[in-house]
Structure formats: structure tokens, C-alpha cells
Amino acid sequence: MESSSNPGLRDITRKAVRTRIAEVAIDLFAQQGFDAVTVEQIAAEVGISARSFHRYFPAKEDAVIGDLVPWGEFVRDAFAARPADEPVWDSLRASFEALLAQPNRDEQRSKRTMRVLTSAASLRARNLEKHLLWASLLTPLVQERLAGDLAVLRAQTLVQASLVCFDVALTTWAEPDETMDSVELLRQSFATLAPRNPT
Secondary structure, three states, rough: OOOOOOOOOEEHHHHHHHHHHHEEEEEEHHHHHHHOOOOHHHHHOOOHHHHHHHHHHHOHHHHHHHHHHHHHHHHHHHHHHHOOOOOOOHHHHHHHHHHHHHOOHHHHHHHHHHHHHHHHHHHHHHHHHHHHHHHHHHHHHHOOOOOOOOHHHHHHHHHHHHHHHHHHHHHHHOOOOOOHHHHHHHHHHHHHHOOOOOO
């Protein structure tokens, strides 16, 4: 009997198919432009029907963005594990660093994905959804760490600023001629907005 903590064969197969569809889609978007590529083209390249594509992704934007919830939960949990007496801004930076440090990241494909992500209005809109989702996960924890007045406002400001730093670092990292790694760019981005009197 399979352990409930381990994915079954069906889940593994589904994940592999999703990964393959996403890889093909991103390659086509990078070559032809996001708006020029149809779901039918992606499906034909993968060897499935358009209907099958939609079993894995509701829309072609989802093939680029992926499932946002697990990564947002990862950052939230990383923040929750930081020392309670650490400045909040430092904890946020460390939490995003932990995400970037995850293994099995194909650097060139990740860069290509980031360039595609910023290439179309509909994708940028979906990236805003990521901000809202991750902010909803992080803000309550940040608020708990803040003393004084306007804790909610200050927590929202810090979280939104951290998300912007994260996005700017990754967008810069994705440029073809960029030589700094994503973690160092993230640190530089956070340092630009680091409070003089850490909270």
C-alpha cells in the first residue's frame, strides 16, 4: 500500500506531462511570441489534443505561470521559520533566497520563462495575481512581527515591496547579458530598500 505522503504513479505521470507541455509552450512563446502561439499549436507539438491541453492548464498563460500556491506557501513557511527577533525585512529577503536556492532549477530555461513572462500583457496581469496570492499568505505573519500603530498597513507595504524586489531581481537576472546570479541580485535589490531602522 502506498504511503499517503508519497505521490502515486498517476500523480507522477501527470506532473511529467504538465512539465512537458509547459516546456514546449515556453519554447514556442520564446520563438514566435506569446500572442502568436495558439493552444492548438502547443497541443500539436506535444502530440495531444487541445482538449487534453486544457485538462492540464485552463489557459495558455497557466503553462508559463504554473501553480503559484506551493511556491507561495514555501516562502510563507520559510518566513515563519525565521528567528522572531530578526528584522522583518531581513526575514523576507532570506525567505525569497530560500526559494531561489531550491535544487533542480534549469537556469537557461528559467531565464527563458522569465523573459516570456514579461513579454505579454496577459502574462503580466497573471503575475500580479501571484503578488496578491503571495501577499495574502505573507502579510498576516509579517503583521504579527510588527509592534506599534498601523501594523496592517506597514505589513502590507513591506510584503508588497519585497515582492517587487523579488520580481526586479529575477527580471534582471533573465537578461541575456546578465552575469550576476539571482541570489546576489535579490540581495542587491533588497539592500536598495533596506530600512535605516530595521523593524
